[in-house]
Amino acid sequence: MRHIINLEVENHSGVLARIAGLFSARGFNIESLSVAHAEKEDVSRMTLAVRGDDAIIEQINKQLNKLIDVIRVIDITANYYVDRELVLVRVNCPPNKRGDIQQVNEIFGAKVVDISNKSMTMEMVGSEAKVDAFMETMRPFGIQEVARTGPIAMLREFKKKY
Amino acid sequence: MKNKMTGAEMILHALKKENVGAVFGYPGGAVLDIFDKLYGTDIQFYLTRHEQGAVHAADGYARASGQVGVCLATSGPGATNLVTGLATAHMDSVPIVAITGQVHTHLIGNDAFQEADVVGITRPVTKHNYLVKSVHELPIILKSAFYIARSGRPGPVVVDVPKDIQQQICPESYPDKVEIRSYKPTVKGHPQQIKKAAQMIAAANRPVIYAGGGVVASGASAELRELADTADIPVTTTLMGLGVYPETEAKALKMLGMHGTAYANYAVQECDLLIAIGARFDDRVTGKLDKFASKAKIIHIDIDPTSIQKNVKVDLPVVGDVKLVLAEINKVIEKKQNTDWIQTILTWKKEHPLQYNGGSSISPQYVIEQVEKVANRETIITTEVGQNQMWAAQFYKYTKPRTFLSSGGLGTMGYGFPAAIGAQVAHPDKLVVDIAGDGSIQMNIQELATAVLYHIPVKIIILNNQSLGMVRQWQGIFYDRRFSSSCLRRNINCPPHCDGSGDMCPKEYVPNFVKLAEAYGAAGYFADKTEEVTPTLEKAFNTPGPVIVEFKISEEENVYPMVPAGAPIDKMIKGMA
Numbered sequence: 001m002r003h004i005i006n007l008e009v010e011n012h013s014g015v016l017a018r019i020a021g022l023f024s025a026r027g028f029n030i031e032s033l034s035v036a037h038a039e040k041e042d043v044s045r046m047t048l049a050v051r052g053d054d055a056i057i058e059q060i061n062k063q064l065n066k067l068i069d070v071i072r073v074i075d076i077t078a079n080y081y082v083d084r085e086l087v088l089v090r091v092n093c094p095p096n097k098r099g100d101i102q103q104v105n106e107i108f109g110a111k112v113v114d115i116s117n118k119s120m121t122m123e124m125v126g127s128e129a130k131v132d133a134f135m136e137t138m139r140p141f142g143i144q145e146v147a148r149t150g151p152i153a154m155l156r157e158f159k160k161k162y
Numbered sequence: 163m164k165n166k167m168t169g170a171e172m173i174l175h176a177l178k179k180e181n182v183g184a185v186f187g188y189p190g191g192a193v194l195d196i197f198d199k200l201y202g203t204d205i206q207f208y209l210t211r212h213e214q215g216a217v218h219a220a221d222g223y224a225r226a227s228g229q230v231g232v233c234l235a236t237s238g239p240g241a242t243n244l245v246t247g248l249a250t251a252h253m254d255s256v257p258i259v260a261i262t263g264q265v266h267t268h269l270i271g272n273d274a275f276q277e278a279d280v281v282g283i284t285r286p287v288t289k290h291n292y293l294v295k296s297v298h299e300l301p302i303i304l305k306s307a308f309y310i311a312r313s314g315r316p317g318p319v320v321v322d323v324p325k326d327i328q329q330q331i332c333p334e335s336y337p338d339k340v341e342i343r344s345y346k347p348t349v350k351g352h353p354q355q356i357k358k359a360a361q362m363i364a365a366a367n368r369p370v371i372y373a374g375g376g377v378v379a380s381g382a383s384a385e386l387r388e389l390a391d392t393a394d395i396p397v398t399t400t401l402m403g404l405g406v407y408p409e410t411e412a413k414a415l416k417m418l419g420m421h422g423t424a425y426a427n428y429a430v431q432e433c434d435l436l437i438a439i440g441a442r443f444d445d446r447v448t449g450k451l452d453k454f455a456s457k458a459k460i461i462h463i464d465i466d467p468t469s470i471q472k473n474v475k476v477d478l479p480v481v482g483d484v485k486l487v488l489a490e491i492n493k494v495i496e497k498k499q500n501t502d503w504i505q506t507i508l509t510w511k512k513e514h515p516l517q518y519n520g521g522s523s524i525s526p527q528y529v530i531e532q533v534e535k536v537a538n539r540e541t542i543i544t545t546e547v548g549q550n551q552m553w554a555a556q557f558y559k560y561t562k563p564r565t566f567l568s569s570g571g572l573g574t575m576g577y578g579f580p581a582a583i584g585a586q587v588a589h590p591d592k593l594v595v596d597i598a599g600d601g602s603i604q605m606n607i608q609e610l611a612t613a614v615l616y617h618i619p620v621k622i623i624i625l626n627n628q629s630l631g632m633v634r635q636w637q638g639i640f641y642d643r644r645f646s647s648s649c650l651r652r653n654i655n656c657p658p659h660c661d662g663s664g665d666m667c668p669k670e671y672v673p674n675f676v677k678l679a680e681a682y683g684a685a686g687y688f689a690d691k692t693e694e695v696t697p698t699l700e701k702a703f704n705t706p707g708p709v710i711v712e713f714k715i716s717e718e719e720n721v722y723p724m725v726p727a728g729a730p731i732d733k734m735i736k737g738m739a
Binding site for chain 2: 009010014017018021025055058059062063065066068069070071
């Protein structure tokens with residue numbers, strides 16, 4: 001199954017190569033990875049989306065932990081968490097379609113960031129599922145280009161389900 | 163007081179602070195500053211003839227002594243020549259600090275002369291590595307390197323130091339200790355797990371201990387012995403674990419796995435509790451995984467959490483330093499006897515001993531037995547890789563840890579001789595013997611110069627079957643005797659096909675090892691008759707300085723028992739009729 005793993009790592013050069021190298025050397029599948037420095041300048045936070053059976057996920061967690069530069073590994077999949085992804089998408093849009101697309105944008109809370117006589121470009125933020133749904137809804141217009149960040153995620157402070 | 167050391171001086175200062183007894187290495191442009199500061203100091207430096215020799219010697223030094231082995235090489239080709247040795251040490255968890263020179267900071271990434279991305283190249287074959295980017299961080303990096311190399315599950319660490327950083331003044335002093343927030347190995351076993359382990363041991367009727375290199379690394383032989391004696395448990399070891407439990411004991415099963423003893427493999431397959439201690443369920447040990455110890459519950463004690471549940475599903479994991487965990491288990495375990503089980507084991511030992519057919523030529527197994535007779539219990543045996551390694555493991559009884567040094571995980575041909583040099587440097591008064599094949603020894607034969615010039619009296623026993631014996635063995639058994647490139651007499655006149663020796667075979671073998679030894683200033687002896695084996699060994703072991711002893715053996719001699727790769731370990735080929 002798919003797991004979201006949060007990493008806190010030392011903000012050195014070369015740490016990303018260690019993580020990527022681990023995945024390729026051990027044949028683990030990585031679906032997405034996003035990284036930037038966290039609340040402290042010397043710590044980076046990474047969110048990894050990985051896929052594998054329980055044994056593989058256990059190994060991924062342990063192997064990540066074993067890397068000297070990794071401070072903390074939290075597999076958040078089994079807990080309550082919030083995840084967000086940002087997508088930029090450019091779709092075919094002659095002037096007569098602008099209204100239709102705007103309607104979809106409103107439903108998903110997407111923002112227009114670029115426009116021309118042929119296309120419209122939106123930014124949209126949401127959970128991965130919501131981004132997927134947005135993409136599906138945009139597909140009939142004709143998608144020209146997509147850039148997705150992959151999910152970033154954080155554990156919820158309140159552990160209760162709602 | 164303000165520090166006035168240069169980076170190069172700081173490196174040597176760190177070696178002293180870390181009580182490094184010996185450094186093996188080779189100079190070059192990017193480490194000239196370190197070598198200049200080394201000039202005239204009392205640091206014991208050994209100039210090898212190849213960087214691979216240096217890293218294996220550091221490895222042999224570390225395995226024999228339990229201390230961190232240190233090697234020093236220049237940038238580019240110097241550093242890349244270390245890679246095989248680093249991978250060897252990494253697979254077998256040997257603590258090494260390798261210091262490499264790097265081109266000037268401002269040249270990095272410009273494809274400068276003798277530049278290589280050493281941190282990139284060595285990343286997958288080291289426990290950790292560093293590129294020093296500022297002289298200010300040099301002391302803390304060196305301290306961390308030694309700490310990381312020797313703590314937790316030990317391993318090699320590379321510190322890559324650009325030339326300009328070696329030359330700059332380092333204002334920081336060398337720290338007494340280091341705290342790494344992202345590196346905290348678990349050493350103490352969880353009390354609940356230890357309690358459960360003790361209960362499982364108490365409940366077992368047919369327990370077996372499967373001990374690996376972690377017992378050596380942790381120095382836990384005494385604790386292991388106490389457990390085995392108190393709870394009456396037979397002990398089998400991996401190649402890396404040989405010697406942690408005296409093989410002279412009745413409960414010793416010697417090595418298990420592909421070339422293990424039949425009785426060790428039977429015991430593992432029939433046991434109801436397998437206690438894996440500092441071992442990692444390597445494929446050469448387990449054979450077919452789902453048939454391995456399938457009747458047993460498994461306890462796995464290891465300092466490295468990634469080793470647990472990696473290959474085999476275990477019932478009770480205990481993460482911690484083997485020595486501490488075993489000491490805790492010993493506190494709560496009660497004396498018991500597994501009389502029936504031990505009886506079964508003894509019967510297996512009697513019915514399926516290691517054996518060999520004596521032929522007209524010298525049996526390599528006999529040579530190993532005679533080495534043991536002529537040597538003593540303190541003798542350190544190193545091996546190359548292949549048949550020589552397996553015979554050395556099978557036919558010599560190891561009784562102490564750190565007396566058998568061999569490249570287990572990586573299987574590096576050419577390891578044994580330079581490792582023997584390192585071991586001899588660590589223990590100048592002990593007899594150090596490298597059991598070699600004629601193929602492997604040629605992979606680092608250049609170190610004969612090092613051994614001769616530094617008066618390192620290593621004894622090299624070459625079991626010369628004029629072929630790459632283990633390759634030949636597999637070709638004989640699994641590839642229909644198509645001996646493709648495993649014959650070391652093969653020359654330009656040989657036909658493309660070869661299914662074994664015949665009248666047409668070239669007679670000539672090169673090199674002449676006796677003359678080769680003499681060319682380097684070492685002694686060389688040769689024997690091809692069984693009755694000459696013991697006297698030749700006695701003569702060699704009593705000759706001062708390094709000696710090559712060449713025994714001519716038959717190329718048809720194979721290593722048995724043998725479990726075909728991927729078969730269950732009790733399905734052994736016991737030998738050819």
